[in-house]
Amino acid sequence: MPKNSKVTQREHSSEHVTESVADLLALEEPVDYKQSVLNVAGEAGGKQKAVEEELDAEDRPAWNSKLQYILAQIGFSVGLGNIWRFPYLCQKNGGGAYLVPYLVLLTIIGVPLFFLELAVGQRIRRGSIGVWHYVCPRLGGIGFSSCIVCLFVGLYYNVIIGWSIFYFFKSFQYPLPWSECPVIRNGTMAVVEAECEKSSATTYFWYREALDISNSISESGGLNWKMTLCLLVAWSIVGMAVVKGIQSSGKVMYFSSLFPYVVLACFLVRGLLLRGAIDGILHMFTPKLDKMLDPQVWREAATQVFFALGLGFGGVIAFSSYNKQDNNCHFDAALVSFINFFTSVLATLVVFAVLGFKANIMNEKCVVENAEKILGYLNSNVLSRALIPPHVNFSHLTTKDYSEMYKVIKTVKEDHFSALGLDPCLLEDELDKSVQGTGLAFIAFTEAMTHFPASPFWSVMFFLMLINLGLGSMIGTMAGITTPIIDTFKVPKEMFTVGCCVFAFFVGLLFVQRSGNYFVTMFDDYSATLPLTVIVILENVAVAWIYGTKKFMQELTEMLGFRPYRFYFYMWKFVSPLCMAVLTTASIIQLGVTPPGYSAWIKEEAAERYLYFPNWAMALLITLIVVATLPIPVVFVLRHFHLLSDGSNTLSVSYKKGRMMKDISNLEENDETRFILSKVPSEAPSPMPTHRSYLGPGSTSPLENSGNPNGRYGSGYLLAGTPESEL
Secondary structure, three states: OOOOOHHHHHHHOOOOOOOOHHHHHHHOOOOOHHHEOOOOOOOOOHHHHHHHHHHHHHHOOOOOOHHHHHHHHHHHHOOHHHHHHHHHHHHHOOHHHHHHHHHHHHHHHHHHHHHHHHHHHHHHOOOHHHHHHHHOHHHOHHHHHHHHHHHHHHHHHHHHHHHHHHHHHHOOOOOOOOOOOOEEEEOOEEEEOHHHHHOOHHHHHHHHHHOOOOOOOOOOOOEOHHHHHHHHHHHHHHHHHHOOOHHHHHHHHHHHOOHHHHHHHHHHHHHHOOOOHHHHHHHHHOOOHHHHHOHHHHHHHHHHHHHHHOOOOOHHHHHHOOOOOOOOHHHHHHHHHHHHHHHHHHHHHHHHHHHHHHHHHHHHHHHHHHHHHHHHHHHOOOOOHHHOOOOOOHHHOOHHHHHHHHHHHHHHOOOOHHHHOOOOOOHHHHHOOOOOOHHHHHHHHHHHHOOOOOHHHHHHHHHHHHHHHHHHHHHHHHHHHHHHHHHHHOOOHHHHHHHHHHHHHHHHHHHHEOOHHHHHHHHHHHHOHHHHHHHHHHHHHHHHHHHHHHHHHHHHHHHHOOOOOHHHHHHHHHHHHHHHHHHHHHHHHHHHHOOOEEEEEEOOOOEEEEEEOOHHHHHHHHHHHHHHHOHHHHHHHHHHOOOOOOOOOOEEEEEOHHHEEEEEOOOOOOOOOOOEEEOOOOOOOOOOHHHEEEOOOOOOOHHHHOOOOOOOOOOOOOOOOOOOOOO
């Protein structure tokens, strides 16, 4: 820049210097227009697109292939919830009947909003903060809230990976350590651990050996050193996977996204060969139609859709921002949504096949135990042998024979039947026992695997699958934190990523106390659900009602090369916001009607008991919800009253030549509304400023007169302030 430039004067003087954009352009050296990032008017078509793609490819990291990107989105969306939460919800909410509300809400909320997040990320090529600042500056707080929610989820989600790592290493022994209750020896006496004897071997191992859990959230109990080490290993793995951004995480996804399907396929084949597997699958798909009309079922289905697709977290936007702008994100949305649903159904088949086998084992055990009671009553003459059908053989007693004998005894001894303490031993009762979340993976499934031949092999495979599922989701969650921060504040990628992992590890020590599992419940069930719903609603409103659905559809048409189905227009504009508003209202009412609580394990009783959160825990929970949503109103108020710049008075003019960036900030009042236009040149570069026209505040821009809008302002124009990452 010439020495007499006012910008140069400003660098060497403390005096205030006023310089217009026109002054700067007049003093600028000739520029190769074909290579200029600033291309705000001229020929529509291939040259502008080529320049955009060339600069995007140079300035922002990109996926090595479309397969790598799809696997990343699948790895993020398909997580631990597909393995244990979806089967639990099916079991709880009517079996096959639950699939109806889930599919309906997936169609009218899930897929449209997943497509929306993919599209805005790919179009604007920024993380969540930059995307929502660009779409609507006053709602720029959405991006910050997404980062906070990602942080909350990442804190406890990696603890679950730590649990899986603990079980993974414990699986390399035979018999599995949770297959039998421990025996306490006192001299010549050998006594089974009372807590284990009252519950079961797998339940005891989970609560006492793994978690060493306290009786309530108020009893901290200190750190569990075993889980602290596992948490350190988990954060080390995540840190190594994401430290280089998509260059490192993209390679990890080839294994972490595909390996779980290999394991699920193996478990499905093995499960279908187990005795009783068909009973479990039929029980799962037998619909209870009355559940379809329950509002609670629809609310839980909608929440599962949000978590299953990763809506509102920012990970979807972050991953799609590394795509080329002509990528068919509509196909990606349909494909990933289908694979996600397919994985949930596949996991449910596996879970119910294995649980059907376990239910048969437990039912047979029940029959044996109660048959011994009946034999005792017969030998003590409490029951008459005439009550026993003649064909019943106690040496080979079947469940059918026991059921017949049970009915006869119950009918004859109706008045005194309860005193006998006999159980009906019905298979349906075993199948109806709902086990939620961690209990399904670390208690019910582990117990079933103890009955498998070569059980350590299956246990190693199962927990390695959980580790990879969790890792894929954690990579997306970390991208939801790091990508928008790095894009917005230009912090060093590696240093910031490592700092996030170290910070999260130390905060995560809260979850590896003896009471840590109760905090996991608080964060998982309550702290993220309501903020996520609010975030997704505002994302929809920002695009459909503020940015404009027609405008957005037009930009999608130009970006994709075809017009998306009209279906999306109506979903974004009307149906999805209405459904989500109802969901938010229902969630708030649910919190008010049913106070939040958790299932506590009481050591003395060797049983779970539902407890309400104490006042201090409720205050913490409310604080978490407020902190997660607070950036939205704060940014809105600051920008509404012009206390925070929305970026409209800052024009970044970038030239590829010499990798030089010139930022012209705090323009004079007469300059800040002006646009700089330049003709897209012919093949030969033209001299410097002759193709630029300077428009004053009162001028009519061709951007506004264009009949075929492209981008944010019009066809054939690229706004100088449009976000382009400098990574």
